Amino acid sequence: xxxxxxxxxxxxxxxxxxxxxxxxxxxxxxxxxxxxxxxxxxxxxxxxxxxxxxxxxxxxxxxxxxxxxxxxxxxxxxxxxxxxxxxxxxxxxxxxxxxxxxxxxxxxxxxxxxxxxxxxxxxxxxxxxxxxxxxxxxxxxxxxxxxxxxxxxxxxxxxxxxxxxxxxxxxxxxxxxxxxxxxxxxxxxxxxxxxxxxxxxxxxxxxxxxxxxxxxxxxxxxxxxxxxxxxxxxxxxxxxxxxxxxxxxxxxxxxxxxxxxxxxxxxxxxxxxxxxxxxxxxxxxxxxxxxxxxxxxxxxxxxxxxxxxxxxxxxxxxxxxxxxxxxxxxxxxxxxxxxxxxxxxxxxxxxxxxxxxxxxxxxxxxxxxxxxx
Numbered sequence: 001x002x003x004x005x006x007x008x009x010x011x012x013x014x015x016x017x018x019x020x021x022x023x024x025x026x027x028x029x030x031x032x033x034x035x036x037x038x039x040x041x042x043x044x045x046x047x048x049x050x051x052x053x054x055x056x057x058x059x060x061x062x063x064x065x066x067x068x069x070x071x072x073x074x075x076x077x078x079x080x081x082x083x084x085x086x087x088x089x090x091x092x093x094x095x096x097x098x099x100x101x102x103x104x105x106x107x108x109x110x111x112x113x114x115x116x117x118x119x120x121x122x123x124x125x126x127x128x129x130x131x132x133x134x135x136x137x138x139x140x141x142x143x144x145x146x147x148x149x150x151x152x153x154x155x156x157x158x159x160x161x162x163x164x165x166x167x168x169x170x171x172x173x174x175x176x177x178x179x180x181x182x183x184x185x186x187x188x189x190x191x192x193x194x195x196x197x198x199x200x201x202x203x204x205x206x207x208x209x210x211x212x213x214x215x216x217x218x219x220x221x222x223x224x225x226x227x228x229x230x231x232x233x234x235x236x237x238x239x240x241x242x243x244x245x246x247x248x249x250x251x252x253x254x255x256x257x258x259x260x261x262x263x264x265x266x267x268x269x270x271x272x273x274x275x276x277x278x279x280x281x282x283x284x285x286x287x288x289x290x291x292x293x294x295x296x297x298x299x300x301x302x303x304x305x306x307x308x309x310x311x312x313x314x315x316x317x318x319x320x321x322x323x324x325x326x327x328x329x330x331x332x333x334x335x336x337x338x339x340x341x342x343x344x345x346x347x348x349x350x351x352x353x354x355x356x357x358x359x360x361x362x363x364x365x366x367x368x369x370x371x372x373x
Contacts, residue, residue: 018068018069018070019068019069019070019071019079019095019098019099019100020066020067020068020098020099020100020101021043021066021067021069021079021081021095021100021105022064022065022066022067022100022101022102022105023064023065023081023092023100023101023102023103023105023106023107024059024062024063024064024065024102024106024107025039025041025059025063025065025083025085025106025107025109026063026106026107026108026109027085027108027109027110027111028108028110028149033108035059035061035062035063035064036059036063036083036085036109037058037059037060037061037062037063038058038059039058039059039083039084039085039109040056040057040058040059040083040084041056041057041058041059041065041081041082041083041107042055042056042081042082042083043055043056043067043069043079043080043081044079044080044081044082045077045078045079046077046078046080047073047074047076047077047078048074048076048077049073049074049077050073054067054069054079055067055069059083065081067081078094078095078096079094079095080092080093080094080095081095081105081107082107083107083109085109085110086109086110086111086112086151087112088109088110088112088151088153088197088199090107090108090109090199091107092104092105092106092107110149110150110151110199110200111150111151112150112151112152112153112197113148113150113151113152113153114152114153114154114155115152116152116161116162117148118146118147118148118150118152119144119145119146119152119161119162119198120144120145120147120225120227121142121143121144121145121224121225121226121227122143122144122145122202122226122227122228123141123142123143123226123227123228123229123230124140124141124142124143124226124228124229124230125139125140125141125143125230125231125232126138126139126140126220126230126231126232126274127139127140127141127231127232127234127258128231128232128233128234128235128238128274128276129234130234130235131213131235131276131279134212134213134279135171135210135211135212135213136210136211136213136216136276137208137209137210138170138208138209138210138211139176139206139207139208140164140166140206140207140208141204141205141206142164142204142205142206142207143202143203143204143228144162144194144198144202144203144204144205145201145202145203146198146199146200146201146202146203147200148200149200150200151197151198151199151200152197152198153197154195154197157195160186160193160194160195161194161195161196161198162193162194162198163191163192163193163194164191164192164207165190165191165220165221165223166187166190166191166192166207166209167190167209167211167215167218167220168190169211169212169214169215170209170210170211171209171210171211171212172208172209172210173187173192173207173208173209174207174208174209175205175206175207176206176207176208177206178204178205178206179203179204179205180194180196180203180204180205181196184196185205185207192205192207213276213278213279216274216275216276217273217274217275217276218273218274218276219271219272219273220271220272220273220274221269221270221271222242222243222266222268222269222270222271222272223268223269224268225265225266225267225268226266227264227265228262228263228264229243229244229245229262229263229264229266229272230260230261230262230263231245231260231261231262231272231274232251232253232258232259232260232261233258233259233261233274233276234256234257234258234259235276235277236257236259237276237277238259238274238275238276238277239274239275240261240272240273240274240275241272241273241275242270242271242272242273243263243266243270243271243272244263244264244266245261245262245263245272246261246262246263247259247260247261248260248261248262
């Protein structure tokens with residue numbers, strides 16, 4: 001078992017001021033939490049420059065522990081404590097204050113069970129992006145709740161705690177960083193199977209993948225009860241049906257507009273189907289889509305989509321129409337607006353004026369192109 005001292009760190013870093021972390025290791029009891037004595041507690045530092053344990057000690061008879069430490073290196077570094085109980089590691093919240101006593105420094109550990117009856121799906125969120133290079137990025141976020149008082153562990157490597165079905169055409173299935181790590185999930189036979197221990201509370205599993213245009217319309221099974229089902233579609237012409245989903249107000253995520261569909265208390269069996277337009281291959285099709293978007297006030301969503309498809313700066317290429325150039329300028333302006341959230345009121349007003357002028361020119365050009373010769 002690792003046993004370190006922080007004396008060298010304190011000598012080097014004392015000028016920055018010592019920090020203190022005091023907490024207790026406890027587990028649920030019949031009426032109140034019970035102290036866990038003699039378990040190793042480790043103080044960690046994780047930053048963009050390095051990651052390492054700083055100190056360790058055994059919890060006292062009352063479950064308490066105390067660390068004095070210094071900060072160093074990258075300013076994004078976080079400090080936290082951990083312990084292991086019944087073979088399962090537990091981590092505290094980040095220690096953000098100079099002195100933390102209780103609260104974020106406390107560690108609550110649990111006995112274990114292989115029974116999965118306390119696991120429930122409280123949320124499922126599906127995010128479908130606009131196409132890029134003929135493929136759409138999909139993110140599925142599952143919120144899995146353990147409403148019991150024990151950590152649920154798998155019986156063996158052949159019996160996952162939980163699983164989900166993914167499209168056969170899915171490419172590059174990946175678990176995104178979050179509550180559950182990539183090593184906790186095995187993708188096989190069209191399913192993602194979860195083997196990580198689930199302690200009491202809610203854990204998020206985030207899976208991303210790509211789908212070719214030929215995978216749409218896309219059917220996703222609703223094979224277990226879920227308290228909240230949500231679908232976000234970046235393309236304005238995409239639609240979703242099934243599962244009792246109803247459209248609500250659109251949402252903006254990182255400067256990108258998404259249509260939002262929500263259903264509550266969805267029970268199996270069921271299927272939801274997502275229909276999406278065929279990715280465009282020509283300027284004329286793109287311009288017609290833009291005209292529809294402008295008519296319903298969704299030009300900003302397109303502009304972000306258009307700029308993501310382009311990536312490289314768009315210039316006046318040979319053969320490009322005036323409408324193409326105006327649309328590229330509009331996309332570029334919207335991208336600059338999205339990248340400048342700290343713009344002053346005067347700068348924002350200038351953005352708005354320039355955008356209004358470009359929209360007016362686009363509308364005029366589209367009208368001219370659609371008029372009979």
